[in-house]
Amino acid sequence: MIMNHKRLQFPLIFIFVTMLSCDDNGSKKIADLQKKGSKCEKSCCDQSRAEAINKTLQNRGDSIRSRESYSIPVTPDSSSNMVLIPAGDFLMGSKASKMALAREFPKHQVQVSAFYMDIHEVTNAQYAAFIEATGYQTMAERPINWTVLKEQLPEDTPKPTSDLLQPGSMVFTPNKEVFNLIDFSQWWRWVQGANWKHPFGPESSIKGKENEPVVHICYEDAIAYTEWCGKRLPTEAEWEWAARGGLKKKTYPWGNEPLDEGSQKCNYWTGLFPVKNTAIDGYEGLAPVMTYKANGYGLYDMAGNVWEICSDWYDENYYQRCLDELIINNPSGPDTWYYPREPQDPKRVVRGGSFLCNDSYCSSYRVSARMPYSQDTGMSHTGFRCVKDLEKTD
Numbered sequence: 001m002i003m004n005h006k007r008l009q010f011p012l013i014f015i016f017v018t019m020l021s022c023d024d025n026g027s028k029k030i031a032d033l034q035k036k037g038s039k040c041e042k043s044c045c046d047q048s049r050a051e052a053i054n055k056t057l058q059n060r061g062d063s064i065r066s067r068e069s070y071s072i073p074v075t076p077d078s079s080s081n082m083v084l085i086p087a088g089d090f091l092m093g094s095k096a097s098k099m100a101l102a103r104e105f106p107k108h109q110v111q112v113s114a115f116y117m118d119i120h121e122v123t124n125a126q127y128a129a130f131i132e133a134t135g136y137q138t139m140a141e142r143p144i145n146w147t148v149l150k151e152q153l154p155e156d157t158p159k160p161t162s163d164l165l166q167p168g169s170m171v172f173t174p175n176k177e178v179f180n181l182i183d184f185s186q187w188w189r190w191v192q193g194a195n196w197k198h199p200f201g202p203e204s205s206i207k208g209k210e211n212e213p214v215v216h217i218c219y220e221d222a223i224a225y226t227e228w229c230g231k232r233l234p235t236e237a238e239w240e241w242a243a244r245g246g247l248k249k250k251t252y253p254w255g256n257e258p259l260d261e262g263s264q265k266c267n268y269w270t271g272l273f274p275v276k277n278t279a280i281d282g283y284e285g286l287a288p289v290m291t292y293k294a295n296g297y298g299l300y301d302m303a304g305n306v307w308e309i310c311s312d313w314y315d316e317n318y319y320q321r322c323l324d325e326l327i328i329n330n331p332s333g334p335d336t337w338y339y340p341r342e343p344q345d346p347k348r349v350v351r352g353g354s355f356l357c358n359d360s361y362c363s364s365y366r367v368s369a370r371m372p373y374s375q376d377t378g379m380s381h382t383g384f385r386c387v388k389d390l391e392k393t394d
């Protein structure tokens with residue numbers, strides 16, 4: 001539930017600009033767009049803080065400090081929560097299909113060495129243990145560094161007033177007044193005071209949500225956690241290989257059965273995105289980890305619940321390079337990011353989709369789905385899990 005927090009509203013010019021940013025017909029009604037299967041490469045799920053702040057320079061926002069004092073019970077991280085993912089080779093990516101996006105092409109051969117992987121997304125309780133042990137402060141809890149932010153904004157953007165540079169994060173906000181599936185500011189809002197411990201804003205808390213995945217985590221926050229517990233983030237190739245769970249040429253971690261057939265398979269958006277959520281999978285928002293059946297490797301929530309940050313930079317053309325240059329053995333991504341839509345905003349890869357994904361939009365719970373993610377932006381549907389190398393023996 002959205003608590004009593006202050007929101008920064010997006011001006012009309014932002015709606016205008018974003019409507020022009022994709023080829024979809026923004027004037028169609030949501031249901032028509034769902035039938036058509038909207039395929040905007042700039043998906044519903046990637047909304048950088050730089051973009052949000054840039055579009056709210058004309059608005060005023062008060063400095064908000066967290067007032068919630070709830071202290072979460074801590075659960076030390078344990079490698080017993082990991083499983084061995086065997087070495088192997090597979091065809092990474094997707095061929096052209098109804099759901100696949102161009103960034104998943106072309107399929108290319110990949111070999112992956114064996115590694116250990118967390119069986120579930122990192123939880124609030126696990127992240128709390130890290131915070132308690134280290135005193136680490138996440139990106140969403142720090143004032144925004146203007147020197148960094150201005151590099152991500154159009155040249156000559158004036159420095160915002162200090163109230164706009166207060167700590168915050170991107171919060172998914174259900175909205176029944178949605179005019180198209182292109183303007184994501186209709187359901188994403190920059191909320192001051194939102195962070196991992198206050199996921200909807202300063203008045204909200206994670207009390208009773210200890211087993212839900214931690215969110216509002218940016219790349220740097222995830223790296224800090226992995227270094228603390230002696231693990232690392234998975235590469236995109238490792239993540240996809242693990243998500244496939246030993247199956248070959250399948251669409252989902254469980255095979256090819258559609259989500260709306262058989263038993264509930266994962267936490268996704270059931271209903272009409274983003275205006276009606278039927279929650280027939282049991283959850284309108286986040287689900288506790290391990291709620292649904294594991295895949296063949298014993299991994300939970302490789303589809304849905306929260307997007308999972310990978311270590312790779314995002315480059316739309318990387319798969320083609322892998323194919324052309326025979327980059328096969330444990331590919332770890334390009335040297336830097338490449339994303340023409342927001343060239344100045346560093347992007348990492350995220351995988352697996354979230355509780356917001358729906359077949360009508362990005363269908364990102366498919367094992368080959370991938371998305372660019374602004375590496376310094378926290379969001380209410382993005383978390384991570386860790387991997388660990390096997391100990392080397394002489």
Ligand SMILES: [Ca+2]
Pocket residue numbers: 267268269270279280281282283284285355
């Ligand atoms: Ca759901």
Ligand SMILES: [Ca+2]
Pocket residue numbers: 121301302303304305306307308352353
């Ligand atoms: Ca997930």
